[in-house]
Amino acid sequence: xxxxxRILVLSDSHGHNxxxxxxxxxxMGEADAVxxxxxxxxxxxxxxxxxxDIYQVLGNCDLFPAAGELCFELFKKRFLxxxxxxxxxxxxxxxxxxxxxxxxxxxCVFGHTHVPFNEYKNxxxxxxxxxxxxxxxxxxxxxADGTLYPRMY
Numbered sequence: 001x002x003x004x005x006r007i008l009v010l011s012d013s014h015g016h017n018x019x020x021x022x023x024x025x026x027x028m029g030e031a032d033a034v035x036x037x038x039x040x041x042x043x044x045x046x047x048x049x050x051x052x053d054i055y056q057v058l059g060n061c062d063l064f065p066a067a068g069e070l071c072f073e074l075f076k077k078r079f080l081x082x083x084x085x086x087x088x089x090x091x092x093x094x095x096x097x098x099x100x101x102x103x104x105x106x107x108c109v110f111g112h113t114h115v116p117f118n119e120y121k122n123x124x125x126x127x128x129x130x131x132x133x134x135x136x137x138x139x140x141x142x143x144a145d146g147t148l149y150p151r152m153y
Contacts, residue, residue, distance in 0.1 A: 003141050003142070005141070005142040006031050007033045008035070009034075010034070010036045011037035011059075013036070013040030013133050014061065024153070025153075032052055034052060037083055039111060040132065058083065078104050080100050082108075083112050089128075093121075107124070108124055109129075114130060127140065136152070
């Protein structure tokens with residue numbers, strides 16, 4: 001199977017230097033897009049010129065002017081990108097699941113818990129890359145047939 005797109009997924013970098021993490025991610029193949037699910041979305045600024053399209057949202061610790069939630073189409077998939085604190089993801093997934101279904105998401109990327117997580121539920125891929133400051137990230141592989149493969153690192 002040939003990979004059609006690679007999406008680098010980060011969250012919760014909390015002001016830490018991302019150069020080692022980005023170097024490791026690049027060694028696995030160039031990304032076609034980068035998603036940051038908050039709490040350190042400004043941390044990508046020093047690398048912006050070397051990165052493809054960046055989608056980012058505010059987390060509960062961010063003071064950077066960005067959206068609290070984004071819904072967008074990317075590579076023929078509908079994404080919901082949020083930090084997750086407004087949906088109480090540390091205690092329940094039900095509020096986030098309701099929102100994902102409300103917006104018709106194929107993929108829901110969130111952070112806040114600092115714990116890597118990926119699960120398909122009712123046709124939606126829920127993906128939390130964990131805390132980037134701890135070296136965690138995900139690469140979402142999208143095959144030509146639209147199949148999604150999340151890889152946790």
